[in-house]
Amino acid sequence: MSVDKLDMQSPDLVYQNIEKLAESFPNCVTESDTGKAIDFDLLRQELSHAVVEGNKERYRLEWPGKKEAIVTANLPTTKTLRPLLKESVDFDNTENIYIEGDNLEVLKLLQESYLGKIKMIYIDPPYNTGKDFVYKDNFAKDTQEELFESGQKDEYNQRLIVNPETSGRYHSNWLNMMYPRLKLARNLLSANGIVVISIDEKEVHNLRKLCDEIYGEKNFAGEIIWKNSSKNDQDYISTQHEYLVCYVKDKSINKGNWIEKKEGLDEIYKAFDSFKKKHGEDWEAIHQEALAWYKQFSESNPIFSSKHYSWLDEKGVYFPDNISGPNHGQYVYDVIHPITKEVCKAPSSGWRYPESTLKQRIKEKLVHFGKDHSTVPNNKTYLKNTEFQSLTSIRYKDGRVASKNLAKLFGENLFTNPKDPDLLCELFKSFELKENDIILDFFSGSGTTAEAVMKLNFETDSICRFILVQLPEDLNETLRTASGGAKATITRSIQYLKKFNKPTTIAELGKQRIKLCSANYTKKNKPTIGFRVYRLDDSNMQNVHYKPQEYAQANLDLFSDNVKSDRTADDLLAQVMLAWGLPLSLKIERLEITGKEVFRVAQNSLYACFDKGLDETFAKEIAKDKPLRVVFRDNGFKDDTAKVNVKQLLKQLSPETEMKVI
Known part of the structure; x- marks a missing residue:
């Protein structure tokens, strides 16, 4: 005790x-x-x-540390990304990317390779509940002091701190974490790009102000309310929803013609078809059963109004709609009931259409008549003609569904409150993501965004790609602050990963989730859904810290043999691609030219060889393909004479080729 x-x-x-x-x-x-x-x-x-x-x-959002957050966003990084070939799936062919590491530094590394190339950013950052972690970004302090402050002393050099509500800088800590990341992310968005951020009531007000400053208040596209629970466990008002805050890069380019298919339509069609099969041509029996069923259906599906009486005929499901004119006395004439042959009761304001038009609609069976002439006829509005609507601001989805589906996928419950891939997929469809659009999630967590992209491609035959970034957060550290059901779930996750001798991190769970669910979205005669795994690490260069923007310019020939002993040719290629502003998803082929290993990236975009003993014969063979860029190790040449000769030969035989060395 x-x-x-x-x-x-x-x-x-x-x-x-x-x-x-x-x-x-x-x-x-x-x-x-x-x-x-x-x-x-x-x-x-x-x-x-x-x-x-x-x-x-002045009208602006201020908090302690804002200036430092701006500086943090602008500071260069000396880190690089190292490919993990064994962790990847179909590395040589896939264009999906999964990156383990601090998302702030990863975003900096992606600035050149993905500048203006990301169609959509979706993130689900820490909600600042008082129990979750936020990043402590302080690059000015030495490593040991930083580790001491953060309380993280593992192999990944994490910078996570718990941010309790009792903290005097409760909101400021969260804002300092979010500002530089959102600022860097904006650079990556395409001109018609979209950013969607999940958040709850604790920081939604600050997030809006933050995004107004970074993305521009005029580019605010709206908020989507996700009604995801029916909990009743709070004082005052029980919060049963979350927010998805939406901005676009530029409203003058992205006009926001976003539409969505109404939920529940397939269920309605299925039910009404069963009534028709059951009752044949007995339309009265069909209508009675349909009316009772639809009333019950609309009560559990608020997006459908129970006020509308649903009907069915040979053309499908329809709703009787008002046929009166907008102006009093617009069109006045008699309409004869098809059964009683008497004059139907007319709307008080007159008919909507001229007499000839209405007669044509009656002939085409587009007017709904009552039992007799004592009722006003109605238009028939068929459901199939109103399946789509403008993207709406409210979503009704039980948050437990995603948890149950993930538990089924893993065989046990390993995640708390995962986002719903179905919800994200619906948004992706509304935003018209297609072709080679890239979706970036730099708080990827359980990997929901990856599954949503796979689901989108599966259902629409699009070929969108994802880039996911997740800190390899140690679940044992998370367990220290967890309680209740979350604690039990994290414990199960740790035990699950230990069975496979995997590091006990959220990133490992995310990768495993992508591998498991990819089978559900792989079509016959289609290649397996793969992803390239990269891990953030220190520079490949020994005792020298080169900034990426310098590395990509005219300074590569300043490097000597400074490659660290534990780095591979694949490591060097990744850093070269980032330095030269080439996307990490480009196709990479391995060739052998005069006995040397050569990487060919995107056909002739880049040739890279990090072997030693390069000579004039090798240069002549390389020049035949007319590559746009070539890169070698500075000490990779047979001798100093060969180095000079290789450069001259490339100038003569392939004058468009740009040569650099590391």
């Missing part, structure tokens, strides 16, 4: 005074570098009848 310890120090009177002031003036409480503080300018104003002069007011 634990015993509370005495607080062996005097009371913090300043803190007590701040709390007392907060009771009377909550708007004067703010966050500072040292934690909770009082905004004395606002307090002075609250205690004065006249305007108190102070700092000039």
